Amino acid sequence: MDCLFCKIVSGKIPSYKIYEDELVYAFLDINPDSNGHTLLIPKKHYLDMNDIPLDTLTHIFKVAKELKVMLEEKLNADGLTFIQNNGDVQEVKHFHLHLKPYHKNNDIKDVKEIYETLKDRD
Ligand code: 5GP
Numbered sequence: 001m002d003c004l005f006c007k008i009v010s011g012k013i014p015s016y017k018i019y020e021d022e023l024v025y026a027f028l029d030i031n032p033d034s035n036g037h038t039l040l041i042p043k044k045h046y047l048d049m050n051d052i053p054l055d056t057l058t059h060i061f062k063v064a065k066e067l068k069v070m071l072e073e074k075l076n077a078d079g080l081t082f083i084q085n086n087g088d089v090q091e092v093k094h095f096h097l098h099l100k101p102y103h104k105n106n107d108i109k110d111v112k113e114i115y116e117t118l119k120d121r122d
């Protein structure tokens with residue numbers, strides 16, 4: 001299947017990975033709306049909210065809760081928005097959850113610079 005996010009999971013296309021386990025993969029959005037804009041995806045290809053099994057979705061939100069705390073702390077965010085698009089508003093047809101940290105001063109920095117700040121998680 002010719003899917004951009006499947007290629008990111010398999011490493012055929014590079015990404016700034018911030019988290020990975022047996023089921024999910026999280027990486028920085030290439031065109032961020034805010035510093036730390038992250039995409040959290042299942043490793044297995046599912047199209048959208050209708051397609052994804054509930055147990056996988058539950059795991060995604062477990063990880064999303066942890067990433068939210070990490071992003072807020074490391075980037076000193078003033079808030080964080082979750083977004084999940086379906087249908088015509090979904091550009092990439094592999095399920096993904098956006099995590100968008102909010103900063104009162106939205107001074108967008110280079111994705112690589114944000115990655116350097118985030119990569120030392122522990
Ligand atoms: P959607 O509109 O499908 O919810 O959002 C897709 C997101 O994927 C967009 O925010 C877009 O910037 C991001 N994106 C598209 N292509 C790539 C890519 O090659 N690498 C990364 N890291 N993000 C991408």
Ligand code: ZN
Pocket residue numbers: 003004005006007044045046093094
């Ligand atoms: Zn895919």
